[in-house]
Amino acid sequence: MSVSYLLKRLMAAIPVLFIVSVMVFLFLRMIPGDPATAMLGRNASAQEIEAVRLKMGLDRPLPVQYATWLGKALHGDLGLSVISGRSISRSILERLPHTMALAFLAIAIAIAIAIPSGVTAAVRQNTLTDRAVMLFSLLGVSLPSFWVGILFIILFSVQLGWFPSSGYVSIFENFFQGIRYLLLPAVSLALVMAAVSARMARSAMLEVLRQDYIRTARAKGLSRWAVVIRHGLKNAMIPVITVIGLDFGWLLGGTVVIETVFGIPGMGRLVVYSILNRDYPVVQGVILYMAIIYMLVNLLVDFIVTLMNPRIRY
Incomplete structure (x- = not known):
């Protein structure tokens, strides 16, 4: 396997990962329900839910939400879990083995x-x-x-x-x-x-x-x-x-x-x-x-x- 082929495969992986990330991002947003409601529970008031939505950036347009997430992901920061508040990267690396x-x-x-x-x-x-x-x-x-x-x-x-x-x-x-x-x-x-x-x-x-x-x-x-x-x-x-x-x-x-x-x-x-x-x-x-x-x-x-x-x- 030549070095040039290896580089071509690695470069071809970039658009594939981009498409995967876009599809996952959009499909998840099509699931009924709201992360803020899931985080606070059904008994939370509308003001509390809206405050969490603002904090999580869920009030922004989808392209802005995706661009924000992608920018952090490129720097190795996948963000924090909505439910546990833990680092997502750390949670994945703990479970990956x-x-x-x-x-x-x-x-x-x-x-x-x-x-x-x-x-x-x-x-x-x-x-x-x-x-x-x-x-x-x-x-x-x-x-x-x-x-x-x-x-x-x-x-x-x-x-x-x-x-x-x-x-x-x-x-x-x-x-x-x-x-x-x-x-x-x-x-x-x-x-x-x-x-x-x-x-x-x-x-x-x-x-x-x-x-x-x-x-x-x-x-x-x-x-x-x-x-x-x-x-x-x-x-x-x-x-x-x-x-x-x-x-x-x-x-x-x-x-x-x-x-x-x-x-x-x-x-x-x-x-x-x-x-x-x-x-x-x-x-x-x-x-x-x-x-x-x-x-x-x-x-x-x-x-x-x-x-x-x-x-x-x-």
Whole structure:
């Protein structure tokens, strides 16, 4: 990956972030309700509500409100929470490690499930194993992650008592205990990603197995699995890694619901709480952070693809 391409991608991210910020700003203002009323309560007088609106700048035109917020954001100041009065940047940085730990554990589980099952289905095409993997993929994309999470709580927490049903322990404080709290929500998120990636791995491996160099390797007397692992796997994984990078955006969105179901104090739960309380600045800040993370992950995916296949140049 050349330096010029990296600079172009970073420059292209600027208008994307600008569009995201504008859309979020406008859509939040379309939600019924008023932040000042949510902050003071329904029993507040009209004079008190109006005073808060003036203090928060909600009486100004929308373009002025947006320009004020954007100017502060460019200097790293996302403002203060309407409800708690805390710094939004500090609140996000406190919760970001919890969300990223959940997201990356879910990705690791998805990869561990998808690649072996997809490759096995391709090697054993049209067998019972292939049909079982395809059935798993169909179920994975059909079942909502939050519903799977609730089933996991009923089975593994309530009935069997193997894992805690809710709560959180940071993996940075107690790694093994933190994994126990993260495993069920991570698997709930991973199943959908694993289902999509398994189908992609199967399709990519089938395409690779039809190539001439694979037939040449087989003609040399190598076993089927030796050909698959030594010659086919690396090229077949390129589209799978690309799909996983694209699915990372869905994964960040999925944490919003899963964190609420399992009581994880991450950015997703912060978004839900802020939307319910009309805390516009917090929602804007969290979504802006998520957009930046998503673009950085896709840039990392491009870099990994170039390492796996040096013939690819951007």
